[in-house]
Amino acid sequence: MPLLVDCSNCKTPLQLPPGANSIRCAICHAITRIHHDPRSLPPGPPPPHSFYPPPPPPPHRAPVVPPSSYHGALTPPPIAGRKKAVIIGITYRKSRYELKGCINDAKCMKFLLMNRFKFPETEILMLTEEERDPHRIPTKENIRMAMAWLVAGCRAGDSLVFHFSGHGSQQRNYNGDEVDGYDETLCPLDFVTKGMIVDDEINDTIVKPLPPGAKLHAIIDACHSGTMLDLPFLCRMNGSGQYVWEDHRPRSGRWKGTSGGEVFSFSGCDDDQTSADTSALSKVTSTGAMTYCFIQAIERGHAGTYGNMLNAMRAAIRNTDTSSGGGVVTSLLTMLLTGGSGAGLRQEPQLSSNEGFDVYRKPFSL
Known part of the structure; x- marks a missing residue:
């Protein structure tokens, strides 16, 4: 699924093809290079002039414990029994x-x-x-x-x-x-x-x-x-x-x-x-x-x-x-x-x- 990135010059939202490392803006012709995989970053709010409607709010979910909380363990620590x-x-x-x-x-x-x-x-x-x-x-x-x-x-x-x-x-x-x-x-x-x-x-x-x-x-x-x-x-x-x-x-x-x-x-x-x-x-x-x-x-x-x-x-x-x-x-x-x-x-x-x-x-x- 294409991802949105902002043009580095005019901030126009651009559709980045999957796997691409750079994209040329059709408005100002500036080249925007992607140094990090945008899929690993949380999406930011769309700009005011975006042509795409804002995404719906995420459904309510229970908090997820990050893997780092296990200190590198593959499985959760054992529960102390009675x-x-x-x-x-x-x-x-x-x-x-x-x-x-x-x-x-x-x-x-x-x-x-x-x-x-x-x-x-x-x-x-x-x-x-x-x-x-x-x-x-x-x-x-x-x-x-x-x-x-x-x-x-x-x-x-x-x-x-x-x-x-x-x-x-x-x-x-x-x-x-x-x-x-x-x-x-x-x-x-x-x-x-x-x-x-x-x-x-x-x-x-x-x-x-x-x-x-x-x-x-x-x-x-x-x-x-x-x-x-x-x-x-x-x-x-x-x-x-x-x-x-x-x-x-x-x-x-x-x-x-x-x-x-x-x-x-x-x-x-x-x-x-x-x-x-x-x-x-x-x-x-x-x-x-x-x-x-x-x-x-x-x-x-x-x-x-x-x-x-x-x-x-x-x-x-x-x-x-x-x-x-x-x-x-x-x-x-x-x-x-x-x-x-x-x-x-x-x-x-x-x-x-x-x-x-x-x-x-x-x-x-x-």
């Missing part, structure tokens, strides 16, 4: 399944998230028997609502944490999506009357909805918790720190991963093991062995990568002397229901994820 956490500690007071250290675990985890990882207190939902709000008592319905709240509105950049300290158990799997034939379960405060929360539901609620760019860390301090989130891959690590990712994708083809986000689960033990509720680690008060070792690994600088984190937790539990503190295993529920037994700290913390990765290269961060 930090949200659900923390659950259940002692099952005044019941045959009573534990001692689970509320201590919840309080310690909240302190860690707020002070070490800068989680806002307003974005931490605590469920324990000590809460006065009836919606924060760790019943089955309240735990379900808390899990839904955790992922509600989740978007890229968000960091979510789900921590549970209490009883865990197993039940027979009938749909063929478990390698060992058992579903893992969390035991809410009212599990005797309302039932347990099965790993399939946990996966559906907080794993599958996770969008690209978001991440979730689960810390499950309970028995039979190795695959409590039903994630596709479990890190099998030996005593020397060598590891392989074990494929736990169900043969049925049912997808157990995310919608693009990252999920990492640290659990207190393997699916066929028990987790301890003991004073042998802190020497002061009862805690869940796994929660205590998880926090200590971070505080002592052993959490640079996921592999270092897992090794530090396992070493701390393996080297624990239970002769003075004693260990009350959180599998008391299982022992009462199945007649099993357990003693000491014979648990091995586990790491599972929605995908395999190099555990010694990927930095750990909540």
Whole structure:
């Protein structure tokens, strides 16, 4: 489309052909040379004697941020996401399944998230028997609502944490999506009357909805918790720190991963093991062995990568002397229901994820 330029002598508007560097005025015959591409300059107002009507006013548009605002970046800078956490500690007071250290675990985890990882207190939902709000008592319905709240509105950049300290158990799997034939379960405060929360539901609620760019860390301090989130891959690590990712994708083809986000689960033990509720680690008060070792690994600088984190937790539990503190295993529920037994700290913390990765290269961060 021809462009208008003013004659350098008589200021008559001239139609400049596309690509031309000069033009001769038909009125005064002066030659006007174009030293800059006029397409890169904003058009000026037409002269009073122009034969062309003035252009219509441009439509209203939102302001455009110039590329220079990105300081040369090809894409806009990432948006800082929110930090949200659900923390659950259940002692099952005044019941045959009573534990001692689970509320201590919840309080310690909240302190860690707020002070070490800068989680806002307003974005931490605590469920324990000590809460006065009836919606924060760790019943089955309240735990379900808390899990839904955790992922509600989740978007890229968000960091979510789900921590549970209490009883865990197993039940027979009938749909063929478990390698060992058992579903893992969390035991809410009212599990005797309302039932347990099965790993399939946990996966559906907080794993599958996770969008690209978001991440979730689960810390499950309970028995039979190795695959409590039903994630596709479990890190099998030996005593020397060598590891392989074990494929736990169900043969049925049912997808157990995310919608693009990252999920990492640290659990207190393997699916066929028990987790301890003991004073042998802190020497002061009862805690869940796994929660205590998880926090200590971070505080002592052993959490640079996921592999270092897992090794530090396992070493701390393996080297624990239970002769003075004693260990009350959180599998008391299982022992009462199945007649099993357990003693000491014979648990091995586990790491599972929605995908395999190099555990010694990927930095750990909540």
